[in-house]
Amino acid sequence: MNASNRRTLVLLAVLGLLATLVFVAHALEPTLAGDVTAIGADGEDLGRALNGVTLSLGFLLLGSWLLGEIVGRFGLPRVVGYLLFGVLAGPGLLPTAFGVPAPVSADELTLLRRLDALAISLIALVAGGEIKVSFLRGMLGRIATVLGTQVGTILVGGSIVAFLVILPWVPSLAELPTAAAIHLSIVIGLLCVANSPAIVIAMIDETGARGPMCDTALAATVCKDLVLVILLTILLGFVPIAFGTPDGAGGGGLVGEAAWHLIGSIVFGAFVGIAMHFAAARIEKRIDVFIVLCGFAIAFAADALHFAPLLVALVAGFTQANIWPERSERMFHSIETLLLPVYCVFFATAGAGIRIDAVVALWPVALMLVGTRLVLVWAGTTAGAKLAKLDPGIRPWLWTAFTPQAGVAIALANEVAKAIGDRPFIPDLASLLLAAIAMNEVLGPLLMKWGLQRAGEVPATR
C-alpha cells in the first residue's frame, strides 16, 4: 500500500472513530446528562440544543475537514466534501432515509447558523481585499457587459421555462392565476441568476488559482449581488398586485429600504474598513483574535442595522486593500489562516440545512430547473464574455464560476417566501427552490474547479 492510500485510510479511520464517538455520546445523553435546565420560553428543546451545540460544532468542523481531505485525494473540490459531510450529519438525511436520529439536530443547526454571519464576514473581508481598483478601472465596462448579458439571458430564459414548464408540473403552482404565475416565474428566473460568492472565494482559495478568470468571476459575482438585491426588492414590490394582497409595501418604501440596505452597507463598510485599519496598525500580536472580534462586530451590526454583512465586510476589505495595500497585508495573511475552519463549518452547516425531503419529493422538476439554469448560465455568460471581448482563453470556461449556489440564493428564496406570505403553495415553492439550490450547491464547485483547470489558472502543483 502506498503512502497516499495509507493516508486516506487513516483519515477514513479517524472519521469512523469520530462518528462512533458522537453516536455513542448521543445515545448515552438521555441517561447520563440528567435533567437539562429549562431555559427561557423554548424550555427543554433550547436547553438540549445548547447542551449539544458544542459537540455538533466539533463534529462538523473535524468531520467536514476529514471528508474534504478524502474527496480532495480523488481530485474533487474539498468544498464538496464539506457540503456532503453536512448533508450526512444534518437533520435531513438520516432521519428521512433510515429513521436514525441525526448527529446534528435541527435545533442545534439553528444555533450553528448564527455563526454564518461571522463566516460570511470573514470570507467577504478576504474577497474585498482581492478586488483591486486598478483591475476594476480597466474592467468595469467589460464586467457590466458580461453581467448585463448574463442576467438578461437567465432572467428571461428562466422566467419563460418556469412559466411554461416548471409551474404547470407542480399541482399547487399550476392552479395559480395568470398574474401570480407570471410574477412567480420572474422570481424563479431571478433566483436562477444568483450564485455563491462564498463558494467562488473558497474555490479560488482552495485551488490556488490566479488569472483573469478568477478576477473577473470574483468581481462579477460581487457586483451581481448588488444587482440581485435591487432587482429582487423591486420585484417583491409587485407582490400585492400579483397576489392581490391589500397591505403591501409601497414603491417609495421599497426604494428607501433598498437604498438603506445598499448605500448604508457600503458607507458602513467603508467606515469599518478605516476603523479596522487604524486599530490593526496599533496591534502587535494576536491580530487573529482582533479579526474574529471584528467579524462578530460586523455580523452583529449588520443584523441590528439591517445591512448585508457580506457587503459591509466586502467594502471593509476593499477599502483596506486599496487605500493601504502594503500595511493591510499582515491582516489579510492572518485571515487566510483562519479561513479553513471557517469554510469547514460554514459549508457543512449549509449542507446540513439541505432539505432532503424536498429534493426527494421534487427531484425531477428541480433537476429540470437546474439543467435549464446551467444552459442559461453557459449561454448568457459565454455570449457576454464574447461581447465584452474578454480574454479568449477564459471565454468558454467563465460560466462555470457562476454555477454554484448557496447562502445568498437560500436567503433570497426565504425572502421571497416571506414576502408572498402564508399561502397553500408556499411549501411546494420553497421545497422546489431549495431542492434546486441544493443540487447547484453540490454540482457548482465541481464545475467551477473543472472550469478553472481548463482555463489554465490552477497551478500545476495543486
Next chain:
Amino acid sequence: MTTSVLLAAAAEGASRVLAVFLGIAVVGAAATFATTRLYARLQRHRWIAALTAGGWFATVAGVLIGPRVLAAVDADALPALRPLLGVALAWIGLIVGLQLRRTLVRAIPNDLARWLSIDTMVGAAVGGGVAAWWWSKNADLPPTVLAPPVLAIVLAFVGWAPETRTLRGGLAPHTVAPGQFVQAGGGLGAVIAVAAFGLATPILQGLGHDEGLRRAGIAGLDMVLAVGTAVLLGSGARLLLRQTAGRPAESLVITLSLVFLASGVANELGFSPLVSGMLAGLVIANLRDPHLRDLERGLQSAEPGMAVLMLLSCGSLAAGASLAEAIPLGIAIAGLRLVIKPLLARRELRRSFPDLDRTEPLLLGPARLPMIAVAIAVGPALASDDGPASTVLAAIMIALLLGAIAPAIAARRHSGSDHMSAEAAA
C-alpha cells in the same frame, strides 16, 4: 419592510442596539488596547501588572457589558454563553492537564509536594468551615442546589495564583528559585483542584436523590467514558497532526476540534468540560510526540485569551448574585487566604530557602486566588439559574480581585523599606 416600519422598529430597539454597540465597543477597545505597545509599557508598572494579572480589567469590562450596567449581555443572552464558556473551560482544563507530563511530575521536589499537601489539607479544612457557615445561612434550600456552590467555596482555598513577576520587585536573583517553586505549586494546585472537583461532583450530584445507587453507577460510567474520550481525542489529534505536518491552518482545525469535542462530549455526558479537558491534556502531554508540542504551544498561547473570555462572561453571569451575601463571603475567602496561606508559605518555603527574608513579598503570593477557582465556580452558575451559584461565583470573583491587591501593597511596602534601608546604609 418599509422604511417607516424599519425606522419604527429601529426606534423601538434603539436603546438595545446602542447598548449592544457600546458593549462591543468596550470589549473591542479593551481587546485592541491589550495588544498595543502602550499597554505593554504600562505593564511594566507593578500595580497595573498586578491588577491585570488579577483580572480586574476583564472583570470590570464583564460587569460593564452585563445585565446590571449596559445590558449588552442581558438575561435572554445569558443561555447563549453556556456553550462559549463550556469551550473556555475545556480549553483551560486542557492547559491544566498539559502540565502533567510524566517527566515533570517525577521532578516535583519533595519539599514542594509536602507544602502542597499541607496547604491543600489546611485550605480544605478552612474552606469547609466557610462552606458550612454559608450552608447554615442558606439551610432552607435543598442540598442539590447548595452542594455544587459549596464545593466551589471549598476549592477556592486550594492552590494559588502561579504568577510571581509582580511580586519580585526588580526581579532580584535570590528570588528566582523560590519564584519557580511558587509557580510550580500554583500549577499543581490547579491540577489538585480540578481533580478534586471531578471526583467530588458526581458524589454531590447524588445528594438528595432517591436513586443513590443508580447515580453512583452513572458517575462511575461517566468517569470511564471521560477517560476513554480523552484517550480517543489525544490519540486522534496525534494521528492527524502527523498527517498535516504542522501546517498552520490544518493545525488550527485540529486544535479547535479537539477543544469543541472535549467540551461537547462532556456536556452530552453530564461531565465537567474542565475535567474532560484536563484528562485530554494529560493524555496529550504523555503521548511524547513532537507534533503534539505544536498543539500544546497553540493551546497555551490562547491561555490569557480564554481567561479574559471567562472573566468577561463571569461579569455577566454573576449579575444574578445577592451582593449582600457575596461581598462578605468574598471578603471572608480573601481575608482567610491572606492569613493562612502566607503563614504556610513562610513555614514551608523557608525550609527549602532558609535565606529568604521573612518580609519577602513572594511569600504573599499564595494568598492570591487562582483563576481556576473562578473556572470551577462557573460550572454551577452555568448549569443552573439558581441564585446561590451566582452568589458564590460573585464572591469568588471578589476574592480574586481583592487577592490581587493585597500582595501588591505588600510588595510596594517591601520595596519602600528596601529603599529606606539602602538610604540608611548609605
